Amino acid sequence: MSVAVRRRPATALGLVLLLAATAGCASGSAPAEGLPGAAGVAAGSPFWVDPRSAAARQVADWEALGRNSDAQVLRRISDRPLALWVPAGNPAPEIRRARAGAKAAGRTLVLVAHNIPHRGCGPSATGGAPDARAYRAWTGALADAVGEAKALVVLEPEAVPHLVVGCTRAEHHAERYRLLAEAVDRLKRNKNTKVYLDAGNPAWIPHPADLVEPLKKAGLARADGFALNVSGFQPDAPSREYGARLSKATGGKHFVIDTGRNGAGPLPGDRNQAWCNPPGRALGTPPSDRTGHPLVDAYLWVKRPGESDGTCRGGPRAGEWWPDYALGLARRARD
Numbered sequence: 001m002s003v004a005v006r007r008r009p010a011t012a013l014g015l016v017l018l019l020a021a022t023a024g025c026a027s028g029s030a031p032a033e034g035l036p037g038a039a040g041v042a043a044g045s046p047f048w049v050d051p052r053s054a055a056a057r058q059v060a061d062w063e064a065l066g067r068n069s070d071a072q073v074l075r076r077i078s079d080r081p082l083a084l085w086v087p088a089g090n091p092a093p094e095i096r097r098a099r100a101g102a103k104a105a106g107r108t109l110v111l112v113a114h115n116i117p118h119r120g121c122g123p124s125a126t127g128g129a130p131d132a133r134a135y136r137a138w139t140g141a142l143a144d145a146v147g148e149a150k151a152l153v154v155l156e157p158e159a160v161p162h163l164v165v166g167c168t169r170a171e172h173h174a175e176r177y178r179l180l181a182e183a184v185d186r187l188k189r190n191k192n193t194k195v196y197l198d199a200g201n202p203a204w205i206p207h208p209a210d211l212v213e214p215l216k217k218a219g220l221a222r223a224d225g226f227a228l229n230v231s232g233f234q235p236d237a238p239s240r241e242y243g244a245r246l247s248k249a250t251g252g253k254h255f256v257i258d259t260g261r262n263g264a265g266p267l268p269g270d271r272n273q274a275w276c277n278p279p280g281r282a283l284g285t286p287p288s289d290r291t292g293h294p295l296v297d298a299y300l301w302v303k304r305p306g307e308s309d310g311t312c313r314g315g316p317r318a319g320e321w322w323p324d325y326a327l328g329l330a331r332r333a334r335d
Helices: 012-022 054-064 068-078 092-105 132-146 159-165 170-188 209-217 236-249 323-331
Strands: 109-113 151-155 193-198 225-228 254-258 296-300
Touching: 054 068, 054 323, 068 323, 092 109, 092 132, 109 132, 132 170, 151 170, 151 296, 159 170, 159 193, 159 209, 170 193, 170 209, 209 236, 225 236, 236 254, 236 296
Parallel strands: 109 151, 151 193, 193 225, 225 254, 254 296
Antiparallel strands: none
């Protein structure tokens, strides 16, 4: 059913499995022991597997209900590293939980900062922090909570592309560039934090030259690089080619690619209709820093596979867990 995960206390077995999936998580000291096989699946990746993800809880639910075959398929998501989207309120508690789990496992946190003011698209864009002061306080709290932990931060999906394509009102441009550059500087004060500014995808901004100056204004020179295909469906090969062109134009900057849902490429047809919960898609290359490409620092699952893009095509609200869609992505995966 296409609804969020629900707790079902019907059987003792269900309780045992649910406890197994979350054992040790309250303290953040046990990253994946409650998920048999997680360590093996993620062995080739340096990134942390969250034992409290919606996918992990769904696996436990389905096993409690005897849906063992579906649960096993869904482990293609639950047993792999997924980015943690930093809460818009107080980010510290959730980051500290994840930091403790990652430290215990000797892994790197993957975080997404997505709280820039006027975050949406259009003349009445809303979302994100209420103002510049609040955003500075939030990024400071984020950086403080990460501390000396090993972390990779994808900074503000869509923030720079929205400037390029005209989504962001002109009076907000200077402030946005300033806030992004300040966020890069604040995060990079943490000696073990890598920062990648979002740069859209090749289907959205076809000419990488259009991104060069905006990324520079946003602090790219002091960041570790840029991120491509966040929440998108573009295949690896065109993303790598596009990234190489943008890298050359920005002095050799490296990049990461979101491969969470690109295994079957984009849905054919109008791009404006294909971005939201497109049917028939599949998981892509599993998260890893072993990319085989000198400019690609990592393949990541930034958009958490199985979380809805919005209420289109029968989905729940944006960001909510949709088990049916997640199961389809996993079933069609090649890896």
